[in-house]
Amino acid sequence: MNAILHAQQLTKHYPGGVALDHVDFTAQAGESIAIIGPSGSGKTTLLHCLAGILRPDAGSVTLGRQAGALDLRTLSDAELSKLRREEFGFVFQQGMLLPELTAVENVALPLMLAGTDRRTSESRAAEWLAALGLAGKERRRLGELSGGQVQRVAIARAQVTGARVVFADEPTGALDSATSSEVLDVLLRSVAANGRTLLVVTHDPNVAERCGRVVELWDGRIIADSAGLGSTAASGNYNFKGAFNV
Numbered sequence: 001m002n003a004i005l006h007a008q009q010l011t012k013h014y015p016g017g018v019a020l021d022h023v024d025f026t027a028q029a030g031e032s033i034a035i036i037g038p039s040g041s042g043k044t045t046l047l048h049c050l051a052g053i054l055r056p057d058a059g060s061v062t063l064g065r066q067a068g069a070l071d072l073r074t075l076s077d078a079e080l081s082k083l084r085r086e087e088f089g090f091v092f093q094q095g096m097l098l099p100e101l102t103a104v105e106n107v108a109l110p111l112m113l114a115g116t117d118r119r120t121s122e123s124r125a126a127e128w129l130a131a132l133g134l135a136g137k138e139r140r141r142l143g144e145l146s147g148g149q150v151q152r153v154a155i156a157r158a159q160v161t162g163a164r165v166v167f168a169d170e171p172t173g174a175l176d177s178a179t180s181s182e183v184l185d186v187l188l189r190s191v192a193a194n195g196r197t198l199l200v201v202t203h204d205p206n207v208a209e210r211c212g213r214v215v216e217l218w219d220g221r222i223i224a225d226s227a228g229l230g231s232t233a234a235s236g237n238y239n240f241k242g243a244f245n246v
């Protein structure tokens, strides 16, 4: 096994109390992992600490790399931003895309920020949009696309730079169930086809059911992890639906 993200004893407090309480967690390269749990259980806080968006109060996050493991604590804020741009991709429910730009400009932006020229960036962005079913819609602004199409743009943008880990927070939360299922297909297929690791925070049992592994949080602690059930295909062994009846 090849650990890509390794968290040890992650702890994060807010004025209102503890959001993460000594969490140990390892993601292997290529896994798709759903993070579930009731509202306020610490899912987003865990995702943000793993992605270097938030610094934990205690504990560590290590990124596995060929050049050697990288402890995120050793990075400055600027180095963390660079790491997020180059190694990670993000698909959130809303807010990550720029409405004044077209679909292709939104997807090209991370490449241009990394120094690729506009023409090459937009050509690679257009290939991604076509692969995700948006051929012909490249020049539309986000307001001229449906909610599901906007999420496809976000999925393309998250992966266009070759991110090794894609972090998604309720990526289908604002969509109806048919569109949500289509967008989930696109997300899971594109991540798997490119050998990436996916971490997805979700309240949706259908999303969790389709991920290879499910981690359940409760009051800032991991209380269940289907990886411990001895199966890579968790869905046969884990009572997802039960976990959502809380």
Ligand SMILES: Nc1ncnc2c1ncn2[C@@H]1O[C@H](COP(=O)(O)OP(=O)(O)OP(=O)(O)O)[C@@H](O)[C@H]1O
Pocket (backbone or CB within 6 Å): 014, 015, 016, 018, 019, 037, 038, 039, 040, 041, 042, 043, 044, 045, 046
């Ligand atoms: N910026 C913040 N300031 C203060 N408390 C916060 C902040 N962010 C999160 N919290 C608190 O930390 C706890 C965990 O929050 P978090 O957003 O990680 O939970 P969650 O499981 O993702 O919830 P939800 O499913 O509702 O999005 C909650 O009690 C929340 O109120």
